[in-house]
Amino acid sequence: MDRHQLPAQPLVSVICTCYNQASYLNAALDSVVQQVYPSMELHIIDNGSTDVSRKFILAWQQKNAGKLPIRCQFQDSPINYCQSFNRALAQSSGDLVLDLAADDFLHPRHVAEAVKRLKETKASVYFCNVLHLYPDGRTRAFYPVDASGKAIGPVPQGDVFASVVERYRISSASLVLNASVLKAAGGYDETLVYEDFDLLVRMARDQAFVYGDLLGVTKRVLPDSFSRQQYRAGETRFLSSTLRVCDKIASMLRTEEEVQALKFRLIHETKHALASGNFASAAGFLKRYPNRRLGDWRYYFYKGWLASGWDFSRLYAWWRRRRDL
Structure with a gap:
């Protein structure tokens, strides 16, 4: 069998x-x-x-x-x-x-x-x-x-x-x-x-x-x-695991569609890492962003946010609580 x-x-x-x-x-x-x-x-x-x-x-x-x-x-x-x-x-x-x-x-x-x-x-x-x-x-x-x-x-x-x-x-x-x-x-x-x-x-x-x-x-x-802890301010354990999974994904890619899927994921994770005030993790996701082009405006927007150090973690935590009410 x-x-x-x-x-x-x-x-x-x-x-x-x-x-x-x-x-x-x-x-x-x-x-x-x-x-x-x-x-x-x-x-x-x-x-x-x-x-x-x-x-x-x-x-x-x-x-x-x-x-x-x-x-x-x-x-x-x-x-x-x-x-x-x-x-x-x-x-x-x-x-x-x-x-x-x-x-x-x-x-x-x-x-x-x-x-x-x-x-x-x-x-x-x-x-x-x-x-x-x-x-x-x-x-x-x-x-x-x-x-x-x-x-x-x-x-x-x-x-x-x-x-x-x-x-x-x-x-x-x-x-x-x-x-x-x-x-x-x-x-x-x-x-x-x-x-x-x-x-x-x-x-x-x-x-x-x-x-x-x-x-x-x-x-x-x-x-x-457990799942609600991923994007808490100062909580890097989950984001560090996500970074490692993204590294695994990068080694598995076979098609352009899959490359674009990883780029979307990295931007998604960068956004939530920045919003939750986890700037080191956000930097890690941006570092892994492949094939950067001028048309990738989200990458450059989040890079600017990272450089500015704007911390919206309290507002973000409030928004997440409101979303689940």
């Missing part, structure tokens, strides 16, 4: 990582056992929580032990998220892998739809639409939807490399990946602070992506979530 070909009923490994998210664990873990797809295993990682997450996980495991294989790992103190995930990935037996955040939860048909689409197309990576859930109860779909819940407008599929380099056109919260492909790629890059951008570009370089038109994952948008 081709290593990318799935068996008749592939085993799906769900890896759920928790850090002080006890209040959301029930929804996340219950959504796994409520899947209509039967062949699954669950790996639960408590990454050094200081709340009651560990106690909850042990109680939940005991209650649901007969429903599917469950394996728990408890860290005494937090470690790098990518490293924690890779440990569970190495112990997993699934043909497919799903990374579930402990504050997200799945639609009952999410895994079944993923398996169906991957088998139909022989793609290596599945993704779908994601429903963003805000603390006040508001919701917003990652891809705008019509009254029936179907995405409006085109969604990238197949070769999505240029798309994911240029913009956040795919929500990593929805990914279901061929385990052999992910393991062969080394899993998540443990030298990075966050994994999703790097994972998307590395998978997209040589693997086909397939879309399922389902709001398969509900993702909570929380003010203290």
